[in-house]
Amino acid sequence: MTTIYEGDKMLVAIDCLVFGYDVHEEKLKLLLFKRRINPFAGSWSLIGGFVKEEEDILDAARRVLRDFTGLDNVFLEQLTSYGKANRDPGGRVISISYYSLIKLDDIHFDKVREHGAKWLDITEMPDPILDHGDMIAQGLNRLKANARTAPLSFELLPEEFTLPQLLKLYQSIYQKDIDDRNFRKKMLATGLLIKLDKKDKTASKKGAFYYQFDKEEYHELVKRGYYFDLF
Amino acid sequence: MTTIYEGDKMLVAIDCLVFGYDVHEEKLKLLLFKRRINPFAGSWSLIGGFVKEEEDILDAARRVLRDFTGLDNVFLEQLTSYGKANRDPGGRVISISYYSLIKLDDIHFDKVREHGAKWLDITEMPDPILDHGDMIAQGLNRLKANARTAPLSFELLPEEFTLPQLLKLYQSIYQKDIDDRNFRKKMLATGLLIKLDKKDKTASKKGAFYYQFDKEEYHELVKRGYYFDLF
Protein backbone atom coordinates (compact mmCIF):
# COMPACT_ATOMS: atom_id res chain seq x y z
CA MET A 1 0.00 0.00 0.00
CA THR A 2 1.35 3.37 -0.91
CA THR A 3 1.28 6.12 1.62
CA ILE A 4 0.55 9.65 0.60
CA TYR A 5 0.89 11.02 4.12
CA GLU A 6 4.10 12.29 5.66
CA GLY A 7 4.83 11.01 9.11
CA ASP A 8 6.93 8.63 11.17
CA LYS A 9 6.25 4.95 10.79
CA MET A 10 6.50 2.54 13.68
CA LEU A 11 5.83 -1.01 14.68
CA VAL A 12 2.39 -1.84 15.99
CA ALA A 13 2.07 -4.84 18.28
CA ILE A 14 -0.79 -6.76 19.78
CA ASP A 15 -0.52 -8.02 23.34
CA CYS A 16 -3.28 -10.31 24.43
CA LEU A 17 -4.46 -11.12 27.94
CA VAL A 18 -5.94 -14.59 27.87
CA PHE A 19 -8.14 -15.35 30.86
CA GLY A 20 -9.21 -18.86 31.68
CA TYR A 21 -11.05 -20.26 34.69
CA ASP A 22 -9.95 -23.50 36.22
CA VAL A 23 -13.19 -25.10 37.42
CA HIS A 24 -11.40 -27.62 39.61
CA GLU A 25 -8.93 -25.30 41.28
CA GLU A 26 -11.66 -22.63 41.33
CA LYS A 27 -9.15 -20.04 40.23
CA LEU A 28 -9.00 -17.43 37.53
CA LYS A 29 -5.88 -17.81 35.44
CA LEU A 30 -3.94 -15.76 32.95
CA LEU A 31 -1.80 -17.17 30.17
CA LEU A 32 1.77 -15.92 30.20
CA PHE A 33 4.73 -17.18 28.26
CA LYS A 34 8.48 -17.09 28.45
CA ARG A 35 9.61 -14.65 25.84
CA ARG A 36 11.93 -16.06 23.18
CA ILE A 37 13.28 -12.92 21.59
CA ASN A 38 15.52 -10.19 22.85
CA PRO A 39 15.36 -7.94 24.69
CA PHE A 40 14.08 -9.80 27.75
CA ALA A 41 14.27 -13.30 26.29
CA GLY A 42 13.34 -15.71 29.07
CA SER A 43 11.13 -13.28 30.99
CA TRP A 44 7.38 -13.59 31.46
CA SER A 45 5.33 -11.82 28.86
CA LEU A 46 1.82 -11.64 27.51
CA ILE A 47 1.33 -13.41 24.24
CA GLY A 48 1.78 -11.03 21.36
CA GLY A 49 3.00 -10.24 17.91
CA PHE A 50 3.31 -7.48 15.35
CA VAL A 51 0.51 -6.30 13.12
CA LYS A 52 1.24 -6.94 9.46
CA GLU A 53 1.01 -4.36 6.73
CA GLU A 54 -2.12 -5.83 5.17
CA GLU A 55 -3.79 -7.07 8.31
CA ASP A 56 -6.68 -5.63 10.34
CA ILE A 57 -5.65 -5.23 13.96
CA LEU A 58 -8.50 -7.46 15.09
CA ASP A 59 -7.28 -10.14 12.70
CA ALA A 60 -3.79 -9.73 14.11
CA ALA A 61 -5.18 -10.29 17.61
CA ARG A 62 -7.02 -13.37 16.38
CA ARG A 63 -3.86 -14.65 14.76
CA VAL A 64 -1.80 -14.17 17.91
CA LEU A 65 -4.40 -16.01 19.91
CA ARG A 66 -4.66 -18.82 17.39
CA ASP A 67 -0.90 -19.21 17.10
CA PHE A 68 -0.41 -19.51 20.83
CA THR A 69 -3.51 -21.44 21.84
CA GLY A 70 -4.91 -23.03 18.71
CA LEU A 71 -8.22 -21.34 19.51
CA ASP A 72 -10.49 -19.47 17.16
CA ASN A 73 -13.92 -17.95 17.58
CA VAL A 74 -13.56 -17.07 21.20
CA PHE A 75 -14.40 -13.88 23.04
CA LEU A 76 -11.85 -11.23 22.11
CA GLU A 77 -12.12 -7.53 22.78
CA GLN A 78 -9.82 -4.57 22.57
CA LEU A 79 -8.60 -2.92 25.75
CA THR A 80 -6.13 -0.05 25.55
CA SER A 81 -3.16 1.10 23.51
CA TYR A 82 0.20 1.73 25.07
CA GLY A 83 2.57 4.08 23.38
CA LYS A 84 5.20 5.68 25.55
CA ALA A 85 8.09 6.55 23.27
CA ASN A 86 10.54 4.53 25.36
CA ARG A 87 8.28 1.70 26.49
CA ASP A 88 10.30 -0.91 24.60
CA PRO A 89 14.08 -0.68 24.38
CA GLY A 90 13.90 -2.89 21.30
CA GLY A 91 12.42 -0.10 19.19
CA ARG A 92 9.48 2.26 18.89
CA VAL A 93 6.49 0.02 19.30
CA ILE A 94 2.86 0.95 19.87
CA SER A 95 1.08 -1.92 21.54
CA ILE A 96 -2.64 -2.53 21.47
CA SER A 97 -3.86 -4.79 24.26
CA TYR A 98 -6.77 -7.19 23.86
CA TYR A 99 -8.36 -9.59 26.26
CA SER A 100 -9.78 -12.95 25.53
CA LEU A 101 -11.98 -15.21 27.64
CA ILE A 102 -11.69 -18.88 26.97
CA LYS A 103 -13.04 -22.14 28.23
CA LEU A 104 -9.98 -23.83 29.71
CA ASP A 105 -11.29 -27.22 28.62
CA ASP A 106 -11.05 -26.16 25.04
CA ILE A 107 -7.46 -25.32 24.94
CA HIS A 108 -4.94 -27.35 23.12
CA PHE A 109 -2.45 -27.68 25.91
CA ASP A 110 0.19 -29.01 23.56
CA LYS A 111 0.23 -25.84 21.56
CA VAL A 112 0.46 -23.78 24.72
CA ARG A 113 3.35 -25.81 26.10
CA GLU A 114 5.11 -25.73 22.77
CA HIS A 115 5.28 -21.93 23.12
CA GLY A 116 6.60 -22.07 26.66
CA ALA A 117 3.31 -20.66 27.86
CA LYS A 118 1.77 -21.30 31.24
CA TRP A 119 -1.48 -20.64 33.08
CA LEU A 120 -0.76 -18.57 36.13
CA ASP A 121 -3.07 -17.71 38.99
CA ILE A 122 -4.11 -14.06 38.79
CA THR A 123 -3.33 -13.62 42.46
CA GLU A 124 0.25 -14.76 41.95
CA MET A 125 1.52 -12.89 38.93
CA PRO A 126 5.25 -12.72 38.36
CA ASP A 127 6.77 -9.43 37.26
CA PRO A 128 6.34 -9.38 33.49
CA ILE A 129 8.35 -7.42 30.93
CA LEU A 130 7.86 -3.86 29.77
CA ASP A 131 4.48 -2.40 30.67
CA HIS A 132 2.73 -5.77 30.65
CA GLY A 133 2.12 -5.43 34.38
CA ASP A 134 0.06 -2.30 33.69
CA MET A 135 -1.78 -4.08 30.92
CA ILE A 136 -2.66 -6.91 33.25
CA ALA A 137 -3.81 -4.61 36.03
CA GLN A 138 -5.96 -2.56 33.65
CA GLY A 139 -7.28 -5.69 31.99
CA LEU A 140 -8.37 -7.17 35.30
CA ASN A 141 -10.21 -3.98 36.14
CA ARG A 142 -11.96 -4.01 32.81
CA LEU A 143 -12.92 -7.64 33.28
CA LYS A 144 -14.42 -6.79 36.66
CA ALA A 145 -16.27 -3.80 35.29
CA ASN A 146 -17.56 -5.61 32.23
CA ALA A 147 -18.60 -8.80 34.02
CA ARG A 148 -21.14 -6.75 35.96
CA THR A 149 -22.96 -5.51 32.93
CA ALA A 150 -22.44 -8.25 30.36
CA PRO A 151 -22.71 -12.01 30.63
CA LEU A 152 -18.98 -12.57 30.23
CA SER A 153 -18.66 -15.28 32.84
CA PHE A 154 -20.24 -17.83 30.52
CA GLU A 155 -17.30 -17.43 28.16
CA LEU A 156 -15.07 -18.77 30.92
CA LEU A 157 -17.17 -21.81 31.80
CA PRO A 158 -17.95 -24.94 29.81
CA GLU A 159 -21.23 -24.87 27.84
CA GLU A 160 -22.79 -26.81 30.69
CA PHE A 161 -22.03 -25.57 34.17
CA THR A 162 -23.55 -25.69 37.63
CA LEU A 163 -24.66 -22.76 39.77
CA PRO A 164 -22.02 -23.44 42.42
CA GLN A 165 -19.40 -23.25 39.66
CA LEU A 166 -20.81 -19.97 38.39
CA LEU A 167 -20.87 -18.56 41.89
CA LYS A 168 -17.29 -19.55 42.52
CA LEU A 169 -16.24 -17.97 39.24
CA TYR A 170 -17.77 -14.63 40.25
CA GLN A 171 -16.09 -14.96 43.60
CA SER A 172 -12.72 -15.41 41.99
CA ILE A 173 -13.23 -12.49 39.65
CA TYR A 174 -14.27 -10.14 42.44
CA GLN A 175 -12.15 -11.79 45.12
CA LYS A 176 -14.89 -11.65 47.69
CA ASP A 177 -17.64 -13.78 49.13
CA ILE A 178 -21.06 -13.56 47.54
CA ASP A 179 -24.17 -14.84 49.32
CA ASP A 180 -25.24 -17.98 47.52
CA ARG A 181 -28.99 -17.58 48.06
CA ASN A 182 -29.04 -14.03 46.74
CA PHE A 183 -26.76 -14.97 43.88
CA ARG A 184 -28.98 -17.83 42.75
CA LYS A 185 -32.06 -15.64 42.97
CA LYS A 186 -30.56 -12.91 40.81
CA MET A 187 -29.12 -15.32 38.28
CA LEU A 188 -32.29 -17.36 37.89
CA ALA A 189 -34.40 -14.20 37.82
CA THR A 190 -32.74 -13.20 34.54
CA GLY A 191 -34.53 -16.12 32.92
CA LEU A 192 -31.38 -16.70 30.87
CA LEU A 193 -30.33 -19.99 32.45
CA ILE A 194 -31.69 -23.20 31.04
CA LYS A 195 -31.81 -25.95 33.62
CA LEU A 196 -30.75 -29.30 32.22
CA ASP A 197 -31.96 -32.68 33.38
CA LYS A 198 -28.44 -33.66 34.32
CA LYS A 199 -26.25 -33.39 37.35
CA ASP A 200 -22.57 -32.88 37.93
CA LYS A 201 -21.61 -35.38 40.59
CA THR A 202 -17.89 -34.71 40.61
CA ALA A 203 -18.06 -32.07 43.31
CA SER A 204 -20.60 -33.56 45.69
CA LYS A 205 -22.58 -36.69 46.40
CA LYS A 206 -25.91 -34.99 45.95
CA GLY A 207 -24.83 -33.50 42.65
CA ALA A 208 -25.60 -30.06 41.22
CA PHE A 209 -27.83 -29.49 38.22
CA TYR A 210 -26.21 -28.37 35.00
CA TYR A 211 -27.38 -25.18 33.35
CA GLN A 212 -26.81 -23.60 29.99
CA PHE A 213 -26.72 -19.91 29.18
CA ASP A 214 -29.49 -18.99 26.77
CA LYS A 215 -27.52 -16.97 24.23
CA GLU A 216 -30.32 -16.66 21.68
CA GLU A 217 -32.76 -15.34 24.28
CA TYR A 218 -30.10 -12.97 25.57
CA HIS A 219 -29.51 -11.50 22.12
CA GLU A 220 -33.26 -11.19 21.61
CA LEU A 221 -33.63 -9.32 24.88
CA VAL A 222 -30.68 -7.06 24.12
CA LYS A 223 -32.35 -6.06 20.87
CA ARG A 224 -35.38 -5.03 22.91
CA GLY A 225 -33.22 -2.90 25.19
CA TYR A 226 -32.40 -5.44 27.90
CA TYR A 227 -29.40 -4.65 30.02
CA PHE A 228 -27.69 -7.44 31.96
CA ASP A 229 -26.83 -6.20 35.43
CA LEU A 230 -25.64 -8.04 38.50
CA PHE A 231 -24.84 -6.40 41.82
CA MET B 1 15.76 4.91 17.82
CA THR B 2 17.07 1.72 16.35
CA THR B 3 14.72 -1.18 15.99
CA ILE B 4 15.92 -4.67 16.60
CA TYR B 5 12.56 -6.25 15.81
CA GLU B 6 11.46 -7.38 12.39
CA GLY B 7 8.02 -6.27 11.38
CA ASP B 8 6.03 -3.89 9.24
CA LYS B 9 6.04 -0.25 10.21
CA MET B 10 3.05 1.98 9.80
CA LEU B 11 1.73 5.40 10.60
CA VAL B 12 0.02 5.91 13.92
CA ALA B 13 -2.49 8.71 14.20
CA ILE B 14 -4.41 10.34 17.00
CA ASP B 15 -8.00 11.38 16.44
CA CYS B 16 -9.54 13.39 19.20
CA LEU B 17 -13.19 13.88 20.05
CA VAL B 18 -13.53 17.23 21.77
CA PHE B 19 -16.78 17.63 23.68
CA GLY B 20 -17.99 20.98 24.89
CA TYR B 21 -21.24 22.03 26.49
CA ASP B 22 -22.93 25.22 25.46
CA VAL B 23 -24.56 26.47 28.63
CA HIS B 24 -26.75 28.97 26.80
CA GLU B 25 -27.99 26.74 24.02
CA GLU B 26 -28.11 23.86 26.54
CA LYS B 27 -26.56 21.55 24.00
CA LEU B 28 -23.65 19.16 23.97
CA LYS B 29 -21.28 19.93 21.12
CA LEU B 30 -18.46 18.19 19.33
CA LEU B 31 -15.58 19.93 17.58
CA LEU B 32 -15.17 18.95 13.94
CA PHE B 33 -13.05 20.53 11.29
CA LYS B 34 -12.87 20.70 7.54
CA ARG B 35 -9.98 18.54 6.53
CA ARG B 36 -7.22 20.29 4.60
CA ILE B 37 -5.27 17.35 3.21
CA ASN B 38 -6.11 14.72 0.67
CA PRO B 39 -7.77 12.32 0.48
CA PHE B 40 -11.08 13.87 1.55
CA ALA B 41 -9.90 17.47 1.78
CA GLY B 42 -12.93 19.62 2.54
CA SER B 43 -14.86 16.92 4.40
CA TRP B 44 -15.72 16.95 8.10
CA SER B 45 -13.20 15.20 10.31
CA LEU B 46 -12.19 14.88 13.91
CA ILE B 47 -9.11 16.82 14.86
CA GLY B 48 -6.04 14.65 14.53
CA GLY B 49 -2.42 14.17 13.64
CA PHE B 50 0.35 11.63 13.44
CA VAL B 51 2.36 10.39 16.38
CA LYS B 52 6.02 11.32 16.07
CA GLU B 53 8.87 8.90 16.41
CA GLU B 54 10.02 10.24 19.78
CA GLU B 55 6.65 11.17 21.20
CA ASP B 56 4.45 9.39 23.76
CA ILE B 57 0.98 8.84 22.33
CA LEU B 58 -0.59 10.79 25.19
CA ASP B 59 1.72 13.69 24.39
CA ALA B 60 0.70 13.43 20.76
CA ALA B 61 -2.94 13.67 21.80
CA ARG B 62 -2.14 16.70 23.96
CA ARG B 63 -0.29 18.30 21.07
CA VAL B 64 -3.18 17.75 18.66
CA LEU B 65 -5.58 19.27 21.16
CA ARG B 66 -3.30 22.22 21.85
CA ASP B 67 -2.67 22.88 18.17
CA PHE B 68 -6.34 22.97 17.30
CA THR B 69 -7.80 24.60 20.38
CA GLY B 70 -4.96 26.31 22.21
CA LEU B 71 -5.95 24.34 25.31
CA ASP B 72 -3.71 22.47 27.67
CA ASN B 73 -4.36 20.69 30.97
CA VAL B 74 -7.85 19.60 30.16
CA PHE B 75 -9.52 16.24 30.61
CA LEU B 76 -8.16 13.85 28.00
CA GLU B 77 -8.57 10.10 27.98
CA GLN B 78 -7.93 7.32 25.52
CA LEU B 79 -10.85 5.57 23.88
CA THR B 80 -10.20 2.91 21.26
CA SER B 81 -7.79 2.11 18.45
CA TYR B 82 -8.94 1.63 14.91
CA GLY B 83 -6.87 -0.45 12.58
CA LYS B 84 -8.66 -2.00 9.65
CA ALA B 85 -6.04 -2.51 6.96
CA ASN B 86 -8.01 -0.46 4.46
CA ARG B 87 -9.57 2.12 6.75
CA ASP B 88 -7.68 4.97 5.12
CA PRO B 89 -7.06 5.03 1.36
CA GLY B 90 -4.17 7.42 2.00
CA GLY B 91 -2.03 4.71 3.54
CA ARG B 92 -1.83 2.15 6.32
CA VAL B 93 -2.72 4.12 9.39
CA ILE B 94 -3.59 2.92 12.87
CA SER B 95 -5.62 5.54 14.64
CA ILE B 96 -5.98 5.88 18.39
CA SER B 97 -9.03 7.87 19.44
CA TYR B 98 -9.09 10.07 22.52
CA TYR B 99 -11.79 12.20 24.02
CA SER B 100 -11.47 15.49 25.71
CA LEU B 101 -13.95 17.44 27.81
CA ILE B 102 -13.54 21.17 27.84
CA LYS B 103 -15.17 24.23 29.25
CA LEU B 104 -16.48 26.00 26.18
CA ASP B 105 -15.74 29.36 27.78
CA ASP B 106 -12.07 28.57 27.83
CA ILE B 107 -11.57 28.00 24.23
CA HIS B 108 -9.61 30.31 22.04
CA PHE B 109 -12.18 30.64 19.33
CA ASP B 110 -9.69 32.29 17.00
CA LYS B 111 -7.47 29.24 16.99
CA VAL B 112 -10.45 27.03 16.30
CA ARG B 113 -11.69 29.15 13.44
CA GLU B 114 -8.21 29.41 12.01
CA HIS B 115 -8.26 25.62 11.57
CA GLY B 116 -11.66 25.62 9.90
CA ALA B 117 -13.08 23.91 12.97
CA LYS B 118 -16.63 24.23 14.19
CA TRP B 119 -18.72 23.21 17.18
CA LEU B 120 -21.54 20.99 16.02
CA ASP B 121 -24.53 19.79 17.96
CA ILE B 122 -24.15 16.09 18.78
CA THR B 123 -27.69 15.45 17.59
CA GLU B 124 -26.90 16.89 14.18
CA MET B 125 -23.64 15.31 13.09
CA PRO B 126 -22.70 15.46 9.43
CA ASP B 127 -21.20 12.38 7.82
CA PRO B 128 -17.52 12.52 8.65
CA ILE B 129 -14.63 10.91 6.80
CA LEU B 130 -13.25 7.40 7.20
CA ASP B 131 -14.39 5.64 10.35
CA HIS B 132 -14.79 8.88 12.29
CA GLY B 133 -18.53 8.23 12.48
CA ASP B 134 -17.82 5.02 14.41
CA MET B 135 -15.37 6.84 16.64
CA ILE B 136 -17.99 9.45 17.45
CA ALA B 137 -20.68 6.88 18.16
CA GLN B 138 -18.39 4.85 20.40
CA GLY B 139 -17.09 7.98 22.09
CA LEU B 140 -20.58 9.15 22.93
CA ASN B 141 -21.36 5.80 24.45
CA ARG B 142 -18.24 5.92 26.56
CA LEU B 143 -19.06 9.44 27.69
CA LYS B 144 -22.50 8.26 28.77
CA ALA B 145 -21.09 5.23 30.55
CA ASN B 146 -18.31 7.17 32.27
CA ALA B 147 -20.43 10.14 33.31
CA ARG B 148 -22.43 7.77 35.51
CA THR B 149 -19.51 6.66 37.57
CA ALA B 150 -17.14 9.57 37.48
CA PRO B 151 -17.72 13.29 37.95
CA LEU B 152 -17.01 14.15 34.33
CA SER B 153 -19.78 16.68 33.92
CA PHE B 154 -17.82 19.25 35.89
CA GLU B 155 -15.17 19.24 33.18
CA LEU B 156 -17.78 20.54 30.78
CA LEU B 157 -19.12 23.35 32.95
CA PRO B 158 -17.47 26.56 34.14
CA GLU B 159 -15.85 26.39 37.58
CA GLU B 160 -18.99 28.00 38.96
CA PHE B 161 -22.28 26.59 37.78
CA THR B 162 -25.86 26.32 38.93
CA LEU B 163 -27.84 23.17 39.64
CA PRO B 164 -30.27 23.82 36.80
CA GLN B 165 -27.26 24.04 34.45
CA LEU B 166 -25.87 20.77 35.77
CA LEU B 167 -29.23 19.09 35.39
CA LYS B 168 -29.59 20.29 31.81
CA LEU B 169 -26.10 19.05 31.01
CA TYR B 170 -26.97 15.55 32.21
CA GLN B 171 -30.17 15.74 30.24
CA SER B 172 -28.28 16.55 27.08
CA ILE B 173 -25.76 13.77 27.64
CA TYR B 174 -28.46 11.17 28.23
CA GLN B 175 -31.03 12.75 25.96
CA LYS B 176 -33.83 12.21 28.39
CA ASP B 177 -35.72 14.02 31.12
CA ILE B 178 -34.44 13.67 34.66
CA ASP B 179 -36.60 14.55 37.64
CA ASP B 180 -35.19 17.75 39.11
CA ARG B 181 -36.08 17.03 42.74
CA ASN B 182 -34.45 13.61 42.72
CA PHE B 183 -31.47 14.95 40.80
CA ARG B 184 -30.82 17.74 43.31
CA LYS B 185 -31.15 15.31 46.21
CA LYS B 186 -28.62 12.87 44.79
CA MET B 187 -26.17 15.56 43.76
CA LEU B 188 -26.28 17.39 47.06
CA ALA B 189 -26.14 14.11 48.97
CA THR B 190 -22.64 13.47 47.59
CA GLY B 191 -21.45 16.37 49.70
CA LEU B 192 -19.18 17.33 46.85
CA LEU B 193 -20.91 20.55 45.84
CA ILE B 194 -19.90 23.76 47.56
CA LYS B 195 -22.71 26.30 47.57
CA LEU B 196 -21.51 29.82 46.87
CA ASP B 197 -23.06 32.99 48.13
CA LYS B 198 -23.73 34.16 44.61
CA LYS B 199 -26.54 33.78 42.13
CA ASP B 200 -26.69 33.50 38.40
CA LYS B 201 -29.44 35.84 37.33
CA THR B 202 -29.04 35.47 33.60
CA ALA B 203 -31.50 32.60 33.33
CA SER B 204 -34.26 33.72 35.69
CA LYS B 205 -35.45 36.61 37.77
CA LYS B 206 -35.18 34.71 41.00
CA GLY B 207 -31.67 33.59 40.21
CA ALA B 208 -29.99 30.25 40.89
CA PHE B 209 -27.19 29.75 43.36
CA TYR B 210 -23.74 29.02 42.02
CA TYR B 211 -21.95 25.86 43.14
CA GLN B 212 -18.42 24.58 42.81
CA PHE B 213 -17.32 20.98 42.59
CA ASP B 214 -15.10 20.06 45.52
CA LYS B 215 -12.22 18.38 43.69
CA GLU B 216 -9.95 18.06 46.70
CA GLU B 217 -12.65 16.40 48.78
CA TYR B 218 -13.48 14.11 45.85
CA HIS B 219 -9.89 12.94 45.53
CA GLU B 220 -9.72 12.41 49.28
CA LEU B 221 -12.85 10.28 49.20
CA VAL B 222 -11.62 8.30 46.19
CA LYS B 223 -8.47 7.44 48.12
CA ARG B 224 -10.72 6.01 50.84
CA GLY B 225 -12.63 3.87 48.36
CA TYR B 226 -15.43 6.28 47.44
CA TYR B 227 -17.17 5.54 44.19
CA PHE B 228 -19.16 8.28 42.48
CA ASP B 229 -22.41 6.85 41.19
CA LEU B 230 -25.50 8.55 39.81
CA PHE B 231 -28.58 6.72 38.62
Place this chain on the structure above:
DNA sequence: ACAAAAGTGTTAACTATACACCCATGA
Protein backbone atom coordinates in the same frame (compact mmCIF):
# COMPACT_ATOMS: atom_id res chain seq x y z
C1' DA C 1 -49.99 41.24 39.28
C1' DC C 2 -48.06 38.05 36.53
C1' DA C 3 -44.77 35.25 34.17
C1' DA C 4 -40.79 32.36 34.54
C1' DA C 5 -37.58 29.71 36.61
C1' DA C 6 -35.80 28.07 41.43
C1' DG C 7 -36.39 25.51 45.13
C1' DT C 8 -38.44 22.05 48.34
C1' DG C 9 -40.66 16.73 50.98
C1' DT C 10 -43.32 12.71 51.17
C1' DT C 11 -44.94 8.31 49.84
C1' DA C 12 -44.90 3.98 47.45
C1' DA C 13 -42.46 0.49 44.92
C1' DC C 14 -38.64 -1.87 44.43
C1' DT C 15 -34.10 -3.82 45.29
C1' DA C 16 -30.47 -5.46 48.07
C1' DT C 17 -29.04 -7.68 52.06
C1' DA C 18 -28.76 -10.62 55.90
C1' DC C 19 -29.52 -14.82 57.61
C1' DA C 20 -30.18 -20.80 58.89
C1' DC C 21 -31.93 -24.96 57.93
C1' DC C 22 -33.24 -29.27 55.35
C1' DC C 23 -32.04 -32.39 51.40
C1' DA C 24 -29.82 -36.01 48.73
C1' DT C 25 -26.27 -39.07 48.28
C1' DG C 26 -22.00 -42.00 48.42
C1' DA C 27 -18.89 -43.90 51.28
Place this chain on the structure above:
DNA sequence: TCATGGGTGTATAGTTAACACTTTTGT
Protein backbone atom coordinates in the same frame (compact mmCIF):
# COMPACT_ATOMS: atom_id res chain seq x y z
C1' DT D 1 -25.17 -42.94 59.83
C1' DC D 2 -22.58 -39.35 58.83
C1' DA D 3 -20.10 -36.04 56.22
C1' DT D 4 -20.37 -33.11 52.24
C1' DG D 5 -21.96 -29.90 49.32
C1' DG D 6 -26.74 -28.49 47.05
C1' DG D 7 -30.73 -26.23 47.46
C1' DT D 8 -34.42 -23.11 49.39
C1' DG D 9 -37.50 -18.47 51.77
C1' DT D 10 -38.37 -14.51 54.48
C1' DA D 11 -38.02 -10.19 56.79
C1' DT D 12 -35.65 -5.74 57.03
C1' DA D 13 -33.23 -1.92 55.47
C1' DG D 14 -32.05 0.92 51.96
C1' DT D 15 -32.66 2.97 47.58
C1' DT D 16 -34.99 4.73 43.73
C1' DA D 17 -38.92 6.78 41.49
C1' DA D 18 -43.03 9.32 41.18
C1' DC D 19 -45.27 13.30 42.09
C1' DA D 20 -47.13 19.31 42.80
C1' DC D 21 -46.84 23.33 44.99
C1' DT D 22 -44.57 27.65 46.90
C1' DT D 23 -40.97 31.20 46.40
C1' DT D 24 -38.58 34.98 44.36
C1' DT D 25 -38.19 38.80 41.58
C1' DG D 26 -37.99 41.68 37.27
C1' DT D 27 -41.00 43.67 34.19
